């Protein structure tokens with residue numbers, strides 16, 4: 001199959017080409033998929049997209065006109081694809097439901113530890129040969145702290161295991177509780193308000209759906225323990241970032257670690273260092289010492305990239321044989337909350 005691979009990162013062609021092993025002609029394009037760049041897919045039977053590509057109804061309609069028949073999402077989250085429109089247009093869609101929950105859960109822990117132990121500040125001081133220890137470097141033990149996990153699925157479940165190892169008490173909030181997490185790690189499912197009120201650290205791992213947009217907003221943040229740490233490696237839209245900034249200013253939130261940002265589209269994954277900061281909320285967040293932001297890199301491990309490439313190619317192999325992909329997506333799955 002001819003496949004146009006949008007939003008290709010420099011490190012991806014090797015993984016994808018190795019997985020395809022000559023079975024598909026992959027056309028790598030750096031630009032994101034938009035209505036304007038859809039033309040680049042002319043001559044391809046499928047496109048491969050990433051999290052910040054635009055696979056909304058008008059873009060999908062243009063792709064269908066150009067002869068594209070499949071959209072392979074090289075990620076787990078697929079909120080950027082209008083699945084109902086794809087089905088109407090006869091486009092198949094598939095994702096990579098699991099490639100390494102460890103990569104993301106471990107990154108969430110990296111953010112927690114880096115914020116808590118002031119690694120950024122310590123590193124900056126040390127590089128100036130200042131080896132003094134001062135008040136600002138004092139952290140806290142994770143052992144014994146209460147961590148609230150919002151969305152206890154694959155990634156949230158792995159995080160629960162890691163934090164159980166640290167000796168944390170675990171609270172969970174999920175619409176579909178997993179009994180295994182209760183038995184294995186003593187995780188206690190509680191309503192969201194209770195989780196916010198009792199957690200020293202909150203970590204967001206729910207998918208972005210209409211029901212989870214701004215799941216954590218001003219009301220929930222006001223109910224948090226003073227000085228709590230909030231980590232989001234899920235989807236930016238599940239957190240009301242303005243409300244988080246206000247909570248940081250008010251001292252209600254003690255720390256904020258983000259790998260995702262609700263307005264990251266068009267911003268993350270590109271070098272904007274030569275342009276003035278266009279996003280005042282993010283710009284202010286980045287001035288705060290108790291904020292750490294990474295640019296949607298939680299997935300970025302060798303293991304994850306290799307698994308993403310393998311599953312993406314499995315999906316393409318199935319389509320090449322006119323079969324549904326192993327991880328084919330259907331509209332009902334776009335709204336997990338509507339399911340029993």
Ligand code: NAI
Pocket residue numbers: 076077097098101104150151152153154155156173174175176205206207208209211212233234235259260296297298299300336337
């Ligand atoms: P998953 O589907 O295994 O788990 C999601 C969990 O959230 C499920 O247990 C589900 O019941 C729960 N959930 C759904 N709606 C909810 C709601 N309204 N309230 C509370 N819980 C709700 O998904 P997985 O693999 O754990 O991934 C989670 C999210 O992480 C993905 O949707 C994706 O957006 C994000 N992600 C971020 C990455 C990054 O690089 N930063 C990489 C991979 C995924």
